[in-house]
Amino acid sequence: MARLSVNIGSLQLKNPVMTASGTFGYGPEFADFMDLSTLGGIIVKGTTLHAREGNDYPRMAETPSGMLNAVGLQNKGVNYFAEKIYPGIKDCGTEVIVNVSGATVSDYVGVAERLLDLDRIHAIEVNISCPNVKQGGMAFGTTAKGAASVTAALRKAWDRTLIVKLSPNVTDITEIARAVEDEGADSVSLINTLMGMAVDVEHRRPCLSTVTGGLSGPAVRPVAVRMVWQVAKAVKIPVIGLGGITCGRDALEFLMAGATAVEVGTANFLDPAVSAKIVDEINDYCSRNKIADIREIIGII
Amino acid sequence: MKNNSSNPAKVVCDMTVEANTPLGQLYGLLALRADGPLPAISAGQFAQVRIDRSKTTFLRRPISICTADAASGRIELLVRRAGAGTDALLACEPGEKVNLMLPLGRGFSRPAKRDAKALLIGGGVGVAPMLALGLELKAEGYAPEFLLGARTAADLLLLDRFEAIGPVHLTTDDGSAGTRGVVTAHARLQRPVDNIYCCGPKPMMVAVAKAASRIGASCEVSLENMMACGVGACLCCVEKTTKGNVCVCTEGPVFNINQLTWQD
Numbered sequence: 001m002a003r004l005s006v007n008i009g010s011l012q013l014k015n016p017v018m019t020a021s022g023t024f025g026y027g028p029e030f031a032d033f034m035d036l037s038t039l040g041g042i043i044v045k046g047t048t049l050h051a052r053e054g055n056d057y058p059r060m061a062e063t064p065s066g067m068l069n070a071v072g073l074q075n076k077g078v079n080y081f082a083e084k085i086y087p088g089i090k091d092c093g094t095e096v097i098v099n100v101s102g103a104t105v106s107d108y109v110g111v112a113e114r115l116l117d118l119d120r121i122h123a124i125e126v127n128i129s130c131p132n133v134k135q136g137g138m139a140f141g142t143t144a145k146g147a148a149s150v151t152a153a154l155r156k157a158w159d160r161t162l163i164v165k166l167s168p169n170v171t172d173i174t175e176i177a178r179a180v181e182d183e184g185a186d187s188v189s190l191i192n193t194l195m196g197m198a199v200d201v202e203h204r205r206p207c208l209s210t211v212t213g214g215l216s217g218p219a220v221r222p223v224a225v226r227m228v229w230q231v232a233k234a235v236k237i238p239v240i241g242l243g244g245i246t247c248g249r250d251a252l253e254f255l256m257a258g259a260t261a262v263e264v265g266t267a268n269f270l271d272p273a274v275s276a277k278i279v280d281e282i283n284d285y286c287s288r289n290k291i292a293d294i295r296e297i298i299g300i301i
Numbered sequence: 302m303k304n305n306s307s308n309p310a311k312v313v314c315d316m317t318v319e320a321n322t323p324l325g326q327l328y329g330l331l332a333l334r335a336d337g338p339l340p341a342i343s344a345g346q347f348a349q350v351r352i353d354r355s356k357t358t359f360l361r362r363p364i365s366i367c368t369a370d371a372a373s374g375r376i377e378l379l380v381r382r383a384g385a386g387t388d389a390l391l392a393c394e395p396g397e398k399v400n401l402m403l404p405l406g407r408g409f410s411r412p413a414k415r416d417a418k419a420l421l422i423g424g425g426v427g428v429a430p431m432l433a434l435g436l437e438l439k440a441e442g443y444a445p446e447f448l449l450g451a452r453t454a455a456d457l458l459l460l461d462r463f464e465a466i467g468p469v470h471l472t473t474d475d476g477s478a479g480t481r482g483v484v485t486a487h488a489r490l491q492r493p494v495d496n497i498y499c500c501g502p503k504p505m506m507v508a509v510a511k512a513a514s515r516i517g518a519s520c521e522v523s524l525e526n527m528m529a530c531g532v533g534a535c536l537c538c539v540e541k542t543t544k545g546n547v548c549v550c551t552e553g554p555v556f557n558i559n560q561l562t563w564q565d
Binding site for chain 2: 022023024025029030032033053056057061063064067266268269270271
């Protein structure tokens with residue numbers, strides 16, 4: 001067995017495989033299919049200060065090798081998470097990371113402050129890249145100034161590991177990555193979904209109630225690998241890679257391109273046990289290639 | 302965190318196609334067998350079927366379980382051709398393996414009274430869960446009746462299986478079988494009914510829900526919103542309810558019409 005553990009700031013992961021926010025619920029949804037404790041971490045559903053109903057149905061459209069979604073951050077708010085969900089998952093045997101969203105900087109800070117009460121939450125992933133909400137979300141993530149303002153405020157409020165999730169819907173993602181690094185982020189994760197659109201030609205209307213949505217799945221993987229490679233060259237903090245990972249090979253692609261860890265997203269919908277299998281497949285790869293420590297191959301490209 | 306139960310409620314497994322029986326041009330009945338017993342399955346639950354045969358089908362397809370014998374690991378799925386995914390599924394040959402997640406969602410409840418007049422209303426391929434429910438209700442001592450509707454006589458599926466369970470009333474749009482017209486126009490709804498269970502196209506279910514409210518019958522409907530995950534993780538298949546947006550895959554697919562906002 002190779003050594004698979006990696007560090008993201010002060011966060012220690014037993015292996016580099018996490019599940020991406022919005023694709024794995026809070027974890028227990030998948031407990032019938034796999035052992036959650038085999039994962040490096042679970043990044044739970046995007047959480048806001050107050051409950052959100054999300055966007056109208058339809059919120060999803062299947063696309064070639066992927067899907068569009070426009071869920072719009074439906075969640076019951078951080079207090080509900082803290083009181084009703086956290087007690088049931090805090091002892092699940094892996095790191096639970098909360099994805100934090102908001103419409104204003106003070107919303108983000110409010111969520112983080114509430115999460116400080118929860119000892120087992122060692123890291124947050126800040127969503128400045130959701131394409132499916134009118135206010136906040138991607139508005140912060142598409143300018144260096146906006147990204148820096150959220151990061152700076154959270155850095156003051158949150159002394160544990162701070163990961164900022166970046167949008168690919170920008171001209172130069174390395175500029176945004178450097179801006180959040182400068183404000184004290186411990187890590188960046190990328191990519192969130194690519195903004196896309198699909199039309200139901202039989203009914204002559206958009207497939208999604210919001211017209212546009214976020215594209216995910218293997219269709220986006222080469223874009224994601226490229227961006228991870230660019231960002232890993234541009235910043236000193238660890239990069240977390242995601243976008244269309246479906247197997248160990250795909251995860252290794254991101255690690256070699258410079259990611260210290262990865263997130264598995266849409267693939268959880270196709271195979272509910274895929275994230276555990278990816279850990280096994282990375283282990284197998286290391287055995288076959290006589291790699292003693294996964295860090296030997298991180299960023300070798 | 303493992304599920305504490307030694308028998309998980311849900312499994313993902315390869316099942317072998319035992320038979321694939323075409324039912325006219327548009328439909329087919331797939332008989333599938335798992336290597337061992339399946340978890341308990343109740344009428345109204347569904348399976349998420351991976352379609353390996355179709356390169357353009359990315360997501361699993363949610364398909365209502367038509368009949369189930371969990372102990373022997375057997376299920377039947379009634380499938381309507383709706384696109385490349387279901388076309389590919391209906392092209393499966395006996396002996397082929399198909400990967401399924403099941404059983405998912407919540408099924409139908411039971412009538413409050415043992416002697417309840419239960420009417421099971423199915424439209425088109427929506428008859429699938431009505432067969433499962435009819436079999437369960439009959440086995441539990443209820444006396445279910447069926448009201449089945451379709452466009453033409455050729456779209457009335459598995460009639461002999463329904464007739465073996467209880468009285469069957471029919472409607473077709475063109476009058477080629479049973480009463481001409483929609484299910485809600487059938488005379489059976491003029492006589493007393495305590496519990497209505499319904500699955501079919503949404504306009505039909507909305508009409509049935511209205512009729513149920515009018516005659517004071519309890520009514521459950523099975524929804525078929527588009528899904529991605531099937532386990533309540535992606536929040537794509539939501540339906541507006543009296544409690545806000547809820548996942549059809551976990552809170553449903555069966556809902557009492559009082560939970561829905563159709564009549565607002």
